[in-house]
Amino acid sequence: MHPRNPYRAPPDFRELAKAYSPLQPCLLDVPGGGASINFKDELSQRRLTEALLHRDFGLSLELPENRLCPPVPNRLNYVLWIQDILRASFGRRVGRVVGVDVGTGASAIYPLLSCKLDADWSFIATDVDEVSLRYARSNVERNGLGDRIQILATTAEAPIFAALRDRRVDFTMCNPPFYSSHQEVAASAEAKEFEPNAVCTGADVEMITPGGESAFVRRMVEESVELGERCCWYTSMLGKLSSVTEVVAAFREREIENYGITEFIQGSTRRWAVVWSFSDLRLPDSTARITTPKLQSLMPPRNTLVQSFPSSGQRVEALNDVLHGVLESVDGARVASSEVDIPFIITATKNTWSRGARRKNKNNPDPEVVLEEESEPAVICALRWTESSTEICLECQWVQGRDRSLFEGLSSHISRKVAAILNSSN
Numbered sequence: 001m002h003p004r005n006p007y008r009a010p011p012d013f014r015e016l017a018k019a020y021s022p023l024q025p026c027l028l029d030v031p032g033g034g035a036s037i038n039f040k041d042e043l044s045q046r047r048l049t050e051a052l053l054h055r056d057f058g059l060s061l062e063l064p065e066n067r068l069c070p071p072v073p074n075r076l077n078y079v080l081w082i083q084d085i086l087r088a089s090f091g092r093r094v095g096r097v098v099g100v101d102v103g104t105g106a107s108a109i110y111p112l113l114s115c116k117l118d119a120d121w122s123f124i125a126t127d128v129d130e131v132s133l134r135y136a137r138s139n140v141e142r143n144g145l146g147d148r149i150q151i152l153a154t155t156a157e158a159p160i161f162a163a164l165r166d167r168r169v170d171f172t173m174c175n176p177p178f179y180s181s182h183q184e185v186a187a188s189a190e191a192k193e194f195e196p197n198a199v200c201t202g203a204d205v206e207m208i209t210p211g212g213e214s215a216f217v218r219r220m221v222e223e224s225v226e227l228g229e230r231c232c233w234y235t236s237m238l239g240k241l242s243s244v245t246e247v248v249a250a251f252r253e254r255e256i257e258n259y260g261i262t263e264f265i266q267g268s269t270r271r272w273a274v275v276w277s278f279s280d281l282r283l284p285d286s287t288a289r290i291t292t293p294k295l296q297s298l299m300p301p302r303n304t305l306v307q308s309f310p311s312s313g314q315r316v317e318a319l320n321d322v323l324h325g326v327l328e329s330v331d332g333a334r335v336a337s338s339e340v341d342i343p344f345i346i347t348a349t350k351n352t353w354s355r356g357a358r359r360k361n362k363n364n365p366d367p368e369v370v371l372e373e374e375s376e377p378a379v380i381c382a383l384r385w386t387e388s389s390t391e392i393c394l395e396c397q398w399v400q401g402r403d404r405s406l407f408e409g410l411s412s413h414i415s416r417k418v419a420a421i422l423n424s425s426n
Contacts, residue, residue, distance in 0.1 A: 020051035106135035180212035260288025
């Protein structure tokens with residue numbers, strides 16, 4: 001579960017029912033004087049979702065019986081991860097944000113949750129189902145968010161990202177239909193060793209799509225290739241591990257190397273999400289990579305490089321002085337102070353640190369010609385120290401750029417220079 005998710009610990013159901021009285025009849029006594037609900041009961045699930053949204057987010061939802069009842073903790077995980085993506089891309093002061101929710105459902109929970117969490121966010125939400133569209137519009141209006149959430153009707157035959165054709169947005173999100181057919185739904189139920197932990201109330205339009213979720217997201221990937229930077233970050237939830245493999249294969253077929261994978265764990269339920277971009281913005285490994293062993297072959301290249309040194313007993317302030325001096329010595333680079341947890345940002349407009357670059361600059365009689373003819377795409381890195389009782393680590397985070405060799409070369413150059421200074425002082 002996301003570290004900022006308040007539901008990492010189960011809610012106190014009695015206290016929750018005090019805040020939302022319609023939940024009270026659904027409570028069941030448990031040993032020790034506590035309470036819970038029957039998660040296999042459709043009404044109880046709906047009341048729980050309503051209660052959490054009411055108490056913790058000030059949202060009032062009408063959830064129809066024949067459409068999906070979204071579990072709040074799971075949906076919140078996805079929203080918080082997108083917050084992480086935007087903060088890593090644009091800084092903590094993100095500013096105005098526009099997102100697209102593909103298949104918003106009757107609850108419109110992603111736009112509603114997101115807009116409640118951040119007053120600077122707005123949404124375009126789409127769906128193909130008339131019932132879901134009607135309830136989604138009603139839920140948006142009853143929560144006074146009609147000026148920030150636009151609900152648009154589309155069709156199954158239309159482009160998934162039709163809403164992007166005449167506008168630019170910051171991100172897209174989607175919880176695609178899971179199954180490819182009724183037969184797959186039945187086979188999945190039969191394959192479960194135990195009964196499901198919770199009831200599923202989804203309609204066919206929400207649960208089934210030709211080819212299943214992986215085919216749906218692969219369509220998204222194909223469309224995104226044409227749209228390019230019209231959206232900064234494309235994302236989607238995935239419910240099956242096999243789908244992650246298939247979607248990453250689509251990335252690699254299309255030579256999309258700027259992507260990431262995360263995992264959401266909610267009780268016994270696991271979900272995954274993918275993010276990809278055609279921009280030159282880069283995500284930290286903490287946001288774009290997971291450590292699950294069986295998925296390591298699918299992970300994107302690292303954007304966070306770490307060099308460790310034996311602990312010298314020096315204070316971080318002294319280490320920052322060493323690092324700042326090294327950064328200032330990089331010819332042609334700009335160094336700026338950043339936030340407390342990331343002290344320095346270095347921006348280089350060309351490669352001046354490699355042996356070959358230094359040789360060319362030394363032998364060239366006109367430096368301006370080199371700057372014009374051999375300039376590389378900009379590389380921006382964030383650097384900070386981390387420490388433990390046994391070692392100190394210099395962390396170099398790729399923030400922006402298209403040339404990975406520039407990032408790796410600059411990181412290596414800085415690490416070598418720092419190591420030389422620290423070794424000489426010991």
